[in-house]
Structures are given as structure tokens and as C-alpha cells.
Amino acid sequence: MKTIPLRLTGAVLLALAPLLATAQSAGGKKLYCWNENGRKVCGDALPADAVNNARTEISSQSGLTTGQVARALTAEEKAAAAAQAAANAQQAAVAEAAARRDFAMAQSYETEDELRRAFEERILLLDETVKSSQLGVAGLRQSLMSLLRQAGEQELAGTPVRPALADSIRGQHAELMRQQGLLVQQQKQRNEIEGEFNTALERYRALKHPGSAPTGG
Known part of the structure; x- marks a missing residue:
């Protein structure tokens, strides 16, 4: 497999030229560019240790980008x-x-009691959703703290933090922020449902007893 480091745009175009010619003569194979030890590398095949990396796919016919493949998710990110x-x-x-x-x-x-019970059922479902999200946030926070401890131990040992570990920390932190935002939305929905019940009760009374004066719930 031929691989080259990817540096400047002009250099990339020049470096890709022989690879493009080789791929075209081989029947239009794809070219790939990925990150390897802090450098961008291009080749006509992916090595085994790069199959999970984010990469760009390039057409050997046109030299244009045909696709982007994101890096494989970690076990924590999949969960x-x-x-x-x-x-x-x-x-x-x-x-x-x-x-x-x-x-x-x-x-x-x-x-009205039947209507009330229906809303109580919705409240119960939302309560369960909130609990599930709270557990998920707690798990993500614990996982992030573990990753941060690993990074701290590496720094205390005088070694740089591994790029893969740094990527995992950033990914875990971003996912934690998203999960916390979702939890806030769910809690807001839970707090708003009582107002929805009062509105539904008014509609119910208006439908069942048209012309009657509104009364408290």
C-alpha cells in the first residue's frame, strides 16, 4: 500500500498525482486520507490500524472528494x-x-376523574423518563471523571496525554452536555404537564357542558 503524509493543499495535489494515476490504471480504486500520529496520510488502501479512524474518500477518476467517514465510536459513546x-x-x-x-x-x-387518571399516567411515564436520563447523566459523568483521572496520571508521570484519550474526553464531555440539556427539557415537560391538564380539563368541561361557567380544577 502506498501512503504519504498530507500537509499543504498544493503539496497534497502533487503528492496525490501518482496515486491517482496508479488507482486509475487499476480500475478506478478509491484513495483514502486519514489522521495518523498527528499527520494526515493518504493511500490507496487502509491499513488495519486505521480502519476506525475518520477518513476522506477521494475518486481516482476525478480527484474529488466522494465521501467522509467518521471515526468509530468508543464503547462509552455507543452506550x-x-x-x-x-x-x-x-x-x-x-x-x-x-x-x-x-x-x-x-x-x-x-x-373528569377518568381524564385525571389519564394525565397521571402521562406524568408517571415522564417521571420514569427523567429517572432514566438522570441515571444516564450520572454514568456519563462517572466515565468522564475516570478518563480525566487517566489523563491526570499521564501528566503527573511526565508523559503527554495520548491523542485517543484526549478525543475520548472531548467526546464524553460533549455527550454529557447533550444529555444534561435533554434532562432539563424533560424536567421542564414534567413541570408543564399540570398546566396541560388544567387546559384539557377546561376543554373537557366545555365539550361536555357547553355554556357552563369555568370552575377551578
Whole structure:
């Protein structure tokens, strides 16, 4: 496999020329550029230790970029992404269920007590979502603290922090910020649902008893 360090734009174009010619003669193979030990490297094949790195794919026919491949996620990032997807799915399910209940409210609930119980069910689901997100935030924070301790130990030993560890710290911190923001939104929704219940109760009373004066919930 041919690889070259990627430095300046002009140098890259010149350095890529022989690789492009080789790839074209080989039937239009792709070229790849990735980060290796702080340098950008290009080649006509990926070495085994670079398959998880972020990379740029280049057409040997045109010399133009044809795609970008992000680096592989760490185990912690995969777990965080799975937790995020589960929270989003649960939140969407709650919203869909709420919309269906509101649409059929007048036909579905014979009494105000039935309507109240339906909202209590929504509150319970939101409470469970908030608890799940709180556990996820706590786990991310603990993982980030572990990574920071590793970095601190390396610095105390007089060695530079490994680039992979620094990337993991940045990724964990960014994911923690996103999860905390999501938790704030969920807690806000939980606090707002009582106001939604009061509004729904007024609509229910207006539908069941048109012309009656509004009363307290």
C-alpha cells in the first residue's frame, strides 16, 4: 500500500498525482486520507490500524472528494448514543399517546376523574423518563471523571496525554452536555404537564357542558 503524509493543499495535489494515476490504471480504486500520529496520510488502501479512524474518500477518476467517514465510536459513546435513542423513542411515544388521548378526550372519558387518571399516567411515564436520563447523566459523568483521572496520571508521570484519550474526553464531555440539556427539557415537560391538564380539563368541561361557567380544577 502506498501512503504519504498530507500537509499543504498544493503539496497534497502533487503528492496525490501518482496515486491517482496508479488507482486509475487499476480500475478506478478509491484513495483514502486519514489522521495518523498527528499527520494526515493518504493511500490507496487502509491499513488495519486505521480502519476506525475518520477518513476522506477521494475518486481516482476525478480527484474529488466522494465521501467522509467518521471515526468509530468508543464503547462509552455507543452506550450514550443507545441511551439517547431510547430516551428519544420513549419521549416520542409519550407525545404520540398524548395526542391520541387529547383527540378522543370527549368521547373516551365519561367523567373528569377518568381524564385525571389519564394525565397521571402521562406524568408517571415522564417521571420514569427523567429517572432514566438522570441515571444516564450520572454514568456519563462517572466515565468522564475516570478518563480525566487517566489523563491526570499521564501528566503527573511526565508523559503527554495520548491523542485517543484526549478525543475520548472531548467526546464524553460533549455527550454529557447533550444529555444534561435533554434532562432539563424533560424536567421542564414534567413541570408543564399540570398546566396541560388544567387546559384539557377546561376543554373537557366545555365539550361536555357547553355554556357552563369555568370552575377551578
